Amino acid sequence: MQKAIELERDSNKINWGTLSGVVIFHLLAVSALFVFSWQNLAAGLILWWMAGSLGIGIGYHRLMTHRGFKVPRWLERVLGVLGSLAVQSGPITWVTTHRQHHAFTDTDNDPHSPRHGTYWSHMGWIFRGRAQNNSLQTMHRYSPDLMRDPFLVTLDKYYWIPTVIVATGLFAIGGVSMILWGVFFRTVIGWHFTWLVNSATHLWGSRRFETRDDSRNNGLIAAITWGEGWHNNHHAYPRSAKHGLRWYEIDINWITITVLKKLGLVRDVYAFNLESKEDVHIELNTVQEAA
Numbered sequence: 001m002q003k004a005i006e007l008e009r010d011s012n013k014i015n016w017g018t019l020s021g022v023v024i025f026h027l028l029a030v031s032a033l034f035v036f037s038w039q040n041l042a043a044g045l046i047l048w049w050m051a052g053s054l055g056i057g058i059g060y061h062r063l064m065t066h067r068g069f070k071v072p073r074w075l076e077r078v079l080g081v082l083g084s085l086a087v088q089s090g091p092i093t094w095v096t097t098h099r100q101h102h103a104f105t106d107t108d109n110d111p112h113s114p115r116h117g118t119y120w121s122h123m124g125w126i127f128r129g130r131a132q133n134n135s136l137q138t139m140h141r142y143s144p145d146l147m148r149d150p151f152l153v154t155l156d157k158y159y160w161i162p163t164v165i166v167a168t169g170l171f172a173i174g175g176v177s178m179i180l181w182g183v184f185f186r187t188v189i190g191w192h193f194t195w196l197v198n199s200a201t202h203l204w205g206s207r208r209f210e211t212r213d214d215s216r217n218n219g220l221i222a223a224i225t226w227g228e229g230w231h232n233n234h235h236a237y238p239r240s241a242k243h244g245l246r247w248y249e250i251d252i253n254w255i256t257i258t259v260l261k262k263l264g265l266v267r268d269v270y271a272f273n274l275e276s277k278e279d280v281h282i283e284l285n286t287v288q289e290a291a
């Protein structure tokens with residue numbers, strides 16, 4: 001714990017482990033382009049959906065960070081494991097950083113605001129400082145709900161293990177070239193798509209709500225992040241599990257949540273309704289798309 005607190009204080013230290021990991025992943029992602037096959041592409045697309053949509057968008061973000069709906073504990077853990085496949089840190093670290101982003105959006109205490117530079121908000125922030133190395137104290141303060149689950153605490157520490165297991169499976173199915181596509185290329189693309197939510201949707205797009213931050217709705221980013229790009233809607237109503245508020249604001253993650261609800265796996269969904277202008281506790285048959 002003492003070490004963690006020291007790390008947090010040392011906010012200008014370069015995180016060499018993260019930096020070298022990101023460089024190696026990028027090099028291997030580029031090498032994937034030389035061993036293309038349709039099977040490799042399919043492996044990459046399936047894992048991108050599992051890690052990016054189910055894991056990060058629905059699991060880490062809308063469920064664990066904002067508690068926009070409830071799921072059985074086993075499913076929260078499964079979504080946590082899927083989120084770990086995006087190699088963006090474990091769930092508690094991710095949630096702690098993201099709750100800080102919402103608490104201090106576009107201020108000096110925001111871990112990744114473009115007000116400190118576009119490159120900084122995109123990826124610079126993970127190479128320096130404390131954002132990915134929160135002290136135990138900070139994690140208890142921002143994510144007490146997640147710290148109570150010993151499975152998630154262990155997953156947070158060893159978040160790379162599910163990726164190693166998946167890589168082993170890909171090797172058995174399609175050899176090294178399938179690992180390059182299913183792990184490295186897919187992860188690097190997924191990183192940049194997620195990072196664009198932190199950089200681009202605080203810079204470019206439209207603003208429906210006059211929030212105190214710079215958040216924007218950006219259809220292009222929404223298209224590549226399963227709906228996470230309706231970011232001004234999200235900052236205005238963070239708890240809402242529904243980010244796309246008009247029929248044309250396609251939000252795959254929200255559609256998936258409604259399917260999971262139909263299957264009986266999701267309950268107590270909160271969704272903002274543009275017509276009544278309030279967060280409503282909905283049952284599926286009362287879900288209404290705002291006109």
Ligand SMILES: [Zn+2]
Nearest residue numbers: 101215231235
């Ligand atoms: Zn934001």
Ligand SMILES: [Zn+2]
Nearest residue numbers: 065098102238
């Ligand atoms: Zn959020």
